[in-house]
Amino acid sequence: CSSGAYFNFGHSDPPIKMQKVWMDGIPAYTGMAAVDAYLGATELDESNNMMHGGAHVIEDLVKGKAVRLRATAYGTDCYPRKEMDTYVSLKTVNQAVLFNTRNCYQNYACATNSSSRTLYTYMGKLLPEFGNATFSSAGELSPLMNDPYYRTVGIGTRIFLGGAQGFVVWEGTQFNPGVPRTDAGVPKRPAGSLAVIGDLKQMSPEFLRGLTFTKYGTSLGLGLGVPIPILDEEMARSCAVTNADIVTGVFDYSQPTRSRPVLREVTYAELRSG
Incomplete structure (x- = not known):
């Protein structure tokens, strides 16, 4: 989105x-x-x-x-x-420029559904009575999980965007770094995000696809990568983060409210275990 x-x-x-x-x-x-x-x-x-x-x-x-x-x-x-x-x-x-106001979200929710009917959401199809759970972060491979305090990522950072070179231009919308974090500094909830830009004429369909979420709408699947230099021991520790170190909340999307209850916290290692 x-x-x-x-x-x-x-x-x-x-x-x-x-x-x-x-x-x-x-x-x-x-x-x-x-x-x-x-x-x-x-x-x-x-x-x-x-x-x-x-x-x-x-x-x-x-x-x-x-x-x-x-x-x-x-x-x-x-x-x-x-x-x-x-x-x-x-x-x-003359110009065709991809300009995205919020990409590379630093952590996001895990979604489930306690109701008796199937829900169709931007997190995908949620089966009734906790029949499944979906999540949307790359976990240990997510750039901002490896630089949780944005020491090396900022305005002007060159990035991989859709198969071409792009740039970070600003903080992304809904940027909110003041969320609870683990002892290693990794946010437990949606936190940072990036606004990014790149030349659409240089991009590849291998890394850019239109998506349809059933009964919800459309979105863009986009390859994005950020180079993170290992400046010191602290950066090395940050980049050594694993899915077992990263926590997110499981939210009940059947609740039609802005603030949904957190059912439990879970690591990405647990999520990826199936």
């Missing part, structure tokens, strides 16, 4: 100041400039078709496909055109 791409399509002749834009039927946000738009990965078409969202359009572009671009406008003296319907690809647009 919290991913998307912005584009500069280049000017048409006669020029248009795009007011509304659709990319393969998916609405994109245009309140930036005449021919700029931001396409969110979780955006759906106007029929709420969950099998095709912004993430799938981004994947198609990275695969080299052309996508339909439709735009409408109110028309001005300097931008007289009111409609446009064409096709664009990464070869035809």
Whole structure:
């Protein structure tokens, strides 16, 4: 989630100041400039078709496909055109930049379901009466688990993003480092996150895919890696963290509240044991 791409399509002749834009039927946000738009990965078409969202359009572009671009406008003296319907690809647009406001979450919840019915969530399909549990962290391989206090990760850090070079540009949204931590400093709950950016034209479909979560919506599957230099013994200890050292809470997603009860704490070694 919290991913998307912005584009500069280049000017048409006669020029248009795009007011509304659709990319393969998916609405994109245009309140930036005449021919700029931001396409969110979780955006759906106007029929709420969950099998095709912004993430799938981004994947198609990275695969080299052309996508339909439709735009409408109110028309001005300097931008007289009111409609446009064409096709664009990464070869035809001026810029295509992946800009994600929250990636690389430092720990996250484990989800389960105590109710008598199946739930369809962003954590996947949750079976009734504690029939399964799902989680979404890479555990000991997660970058911010290996640098829990962000000593080597910050604005300007070069990263691996979708098969290309990217950069950390800011803290991610919902950044909250002040959560309970283990004695080794590893957060027990969702904590840090990263806002990242990279050139979509350089990315590979091997590391970028549109996803559909049944009866929930769409998202973007994205490969992301952060180099962490071993500066001293403290960093070496941090990077030696194992799944047995990392704890998260098990939450009951059948509770329709913002604050869900924690049923228990569990290590990632336990989660990965099945």
